[in-house]
Amino acid sequence: MKMKTRGNFQLQRVIGYFHGTIILFSIIIGAGIFLAPKGVLKYSSLNVGVSLSIWAACAVVSMVAALSHAELGTTFPRSGAQYYFLKRSLGPLISFSYIWVNLFASPAGTAARSLLLAGYIIHPFYPGCSVPEMPKKCLALAIVWCLGILNARGVKEVTWFQTLSTVVKMAVLCFISLTGIVLLVRGRKENLARFEKAFDAEVPDASQIAEAFLQGLYAYSGWGVLVRIAGELKNPGENIPKCVITALTLVALIYLLVNISYLAVLTPKEIMSSDAVAVTWMDKVIPSMQWAISIGVSSSIFSSLNCTVFSSSRVLYVASQEGQLPLILSTLNVHSCPVVAVLQMTILASFIIIPSDLILLVNYVGFIDWLQLGLMMTGLLKLRFQEPDLPRPYKNLWQLILVLLAGRLLRDTFLHYATVSLYVDPLKKILSNICIRNACVSRQFI
Template sequence: MLSATEERTQLQRVIGYFHGTVFLFSIIIGAGIFVAPKGVLKYSSLNVGVSLSIWAACAVVSVLAALSHAELGTTFPRSGAQYYFLKRSLGPFVAFCYLWINLFSTPAGIAARGLLLAGYLTQPFYPGCFAPEMPKKCLALAILWCLGILNARGVKEVTWFQTVSTAVKVAVLGFISVTGIFLLVRGRRENLARFEKAFDADVPDASQIAEAFLQGLYAYSGWGVLVRIAGELKSPSENIPKCVVTALTLVALIYLLVNVSYLAVLTPKEIMSSDAVAVTWVDRVIPSLQWAISLGVSSSIVSSLNCTVFSTSRLWYMASQEGQLPLILSTLNIRSCPVPAVIQMLIFASILIIPSDLILLISYVGFTDWILLGLMMIGLLKLRFQEPNLSRPYKVCLPFVFGTMATSLFLVLTPIIKSPQMYHVYVIIFILSGVLLYLPFVHFNWGSAYFNKITCFLQLLLNVSPTDDIDDTKYLMSRTLAL
C-alpha cells in the first residue's frame, strides 16, 4: 500500500489560475459556435434579434450555473468531484444515475462534434454542394480513434497538442470576428438593415425558446470541467470561481462577435442551408482562404474533443475505483492513461455517429446535462441544511442556486409539456433503465466472478493493470465520508 505522500505525487496540484482559464476556455470553445448558430436561428423562427438575445442570455445562465456548480469542487477538491458530491449528498443510487447518464450524454456530444469536424474537413472537396454522409462518418470515426491513441500516449502529449490547437482556434475566431465587424461597418445597406429590423420576424413560443436555449447552451457546455479535475488545481477555492468568470466572459464576448459576423455576411436562410457556417462565411468573404478556415475550425473542435475524452475518462476511472463501474475501467497503461475507459467512451460515440442527426444529438446532450445540473443543485441545498458546519471555502449565493434550478426545470419540462418528442421518451427510458443495472450489478454485486474473468482477459489484451493506490483511495474517501 502506498503512503499518502506517494499517492499525491500521481495527481499533483500543478494547474494554476492562468492554465485553468486556458483549459476551461479551450473545452468550451469547440463545435458549439460553428453549429449552434444554425440551431438557435431555427428555434428562434429566424428572428435575428431573438437569436442574439438568446446568445447573451445563455452567457448569463452559464455563468450563474457555473458559479453554483463551482461550490462542489471547492468543497470537495478532488478529481471526479461531481460524482463524489452526489454520492455524499443524495446517495450511491443518484451518483450511479449521474454516471449512467454520462455514459450516454458524453459519447453523444463527442459524436456530434466528430461529425461537425468531419463536415468542415470534407466540405472544401465538394464546392457548391453538400458533402456525402458516408465519407463524413468514416472520417469522424477515424478522428475519434486517433484522439484515443493520442490520449493513450500520456498527459504530456495531450497537453502539448491542446496548447497548439487552442492557439489556432483563438486566431481563427479573432479573424472571423474582426473581419465581420469591419464588413458590417463598411458593408452594404441590406446587411445593416438586418440588424436595424432585428425583431421584425416572427417571435417563437415558449417551447421553441427552450429548444433554442438548449442549442445555445450547448456552445457553452464544458464549464464544469474544472470541478471534474479539482484534484489537480492549485488553490481550487480561489481559482475555480476566478477561472469561471474570466473564461466565460471572454467566451461570451467572442460568441456574440462571431454571430454578428455571420449575420453581417449571411442571411438567416443562408445560415440554415449551410452544413458548415464558417466555411460558407469565408467562401463569401475570401474564397481563397476556405481551406485555412476549415483547418482552423477543425483544430478548434478537435481541441474541445480532446479535453472531453481526457477529463471524462478520469471520471469513469474514479467511479470504477468506487465499484460503480467495471474494475477494468480503473486500470492504467504504462503511460498512466485509463485506456479501457477511453476505449469504452469511443465505442459508444462510434455507435452514435452512424445514424446520427447533428441538431438532434445537441438536444440529447443539452436535455440530459440540465437534468444532471438540477440534481446537483438539489444535492447542494440538501448538504447546506444537512451539514451546515462542513468546510466551504467558497459559498455561492442561494439566489444563484434557485435560479439555476428554475432554468433547469424550464429547459427540461417546457419541451416535454409543450411539444413532446420521441427523443424525450428515449432519454427518460434510458435514465430509468439504470435501475435495472444498479440493483443486480452494483447493489447486490451479481456476476462479479464473470466480470473478473473478463477483466483478466482485457488486462492481458490491453496491457493494463490496476493502480497501486486503489485501496488507499477507498480508505481516504471512507475517512472523508465518516467526518
C-alpha cells in the first residue's frame, strides 16, 4: 500500500449539502431507534405517556445541541474541529483527555452497535428463542472488520454506500411508521387503549428520567459528525447548519412515528422482553416478512457504524498531526484515508465486543457524550470572551442552557455509575482504573 508523505497531502473537500445531509441522517438513524425504545420504556417505568414525552424532549434538546455544536465546525472548518477547539480554548490537557476518552468511547459505541446488528441478522435463524452469544460475537467481529476495509477505500466509496443504505433504511422505517398510523386509524381497542391511558402507569423519579433521557439521546447521537469531518465539507459555514436542520427534523418525525407504531402493536412488557423490537413488531404484523425487517435494520445499523468509523478516525488523525498521538496515525493511504487510525479503531472495537451488556454500554457512551458536550459548550462561552473578534460564520446563544442541562444529566447519573455499576461488577472497576492510570502515564510522553 502506497502512503502519502506529510509534504504533499491533505484531506479533500468533496462532500456537499446533499451528501452531508445523507451522512448525518445515516449516522443518527442507526442502532438507536431499534435499541433505545426498550431502554426508554424501562426507565420510564413502562409509562407510555412519559416515554413518548421523553422522545419528543430528546428531539428538541438534540436540535439545540446540534445547532450550538455547529458553531465549532463553522468557526474552525477543519476535520477533528472538536479536538482543535478544545486545545485552543481549554488547553492541551483537556484536549488530550478528550482524545483519550474517545480512544475507548468510539470503539465502545461501535462494538455495541455491531453486537446489535449481529443479533438482528442472526435472529431469524433462531425463531422463538434467544440468539446464542458465540455466533453473535463472531459475526459482530466480521462486521467491524468489513467496516474497516470499506473506510480504507476512501470518501467516495463511503458516501456512495451511505446513499444506498439510506434508501433501504427509509423504506423500512416508513413502512413501520405508516403501518402504525393505519392500525391507529382503524381504531382497534387494543391499539388505542395504551394511548388513551398513556399516563396512568407509575411515574418515574428524577434519576430514572435522567437514565431515560440518556437512552433517548443515544438514539439521536451522531449529530456532531459534520464537525468532525468539516475539513472534507464544501462551504462548511453554510452547509453544516443547513444539514443539521434538515436531517434532525426528519429524524425527530420518524422516531416519534416509529415509537407510536411499536406501541400500537406491542405492549410495553412485550417490548421489554424482546431482543429485537422491530423483528418482534413484524412478527405480530406480517410474520412471513421478518427477513425484510432484518435486512432493513441491518442496513441502517451498518451505515451508522460506517459513519462512526469514518468520522472518529479523523479526530485521531488531527490529534496525531497536533503531536498528542503517535505520528503514524496521521498517515494517509492512496485513497486519502487515515488508514492507521481506522485500523486502531477496528482493533479496539474487536476487543470491546467481548462484553455484551448493551443497555449498560449505551449508558456509558451516553454519559461520555454529554460530558464532552458540556466541556465544548463551556469552551465556546470562554472563547466568546477571550476572542470576541474571531470570525464566526454561524453563531447562536444556546450554549449556557446546554451546559446546565449536561450538568444536570451528569449529576443525576454519576452516583449511579460510581457507586452501583462499578461495585456490582468489579471487573468494570478494574478496567476503569487501568484506563485512567494508563492515560496519566501516557500523558507524560506527549
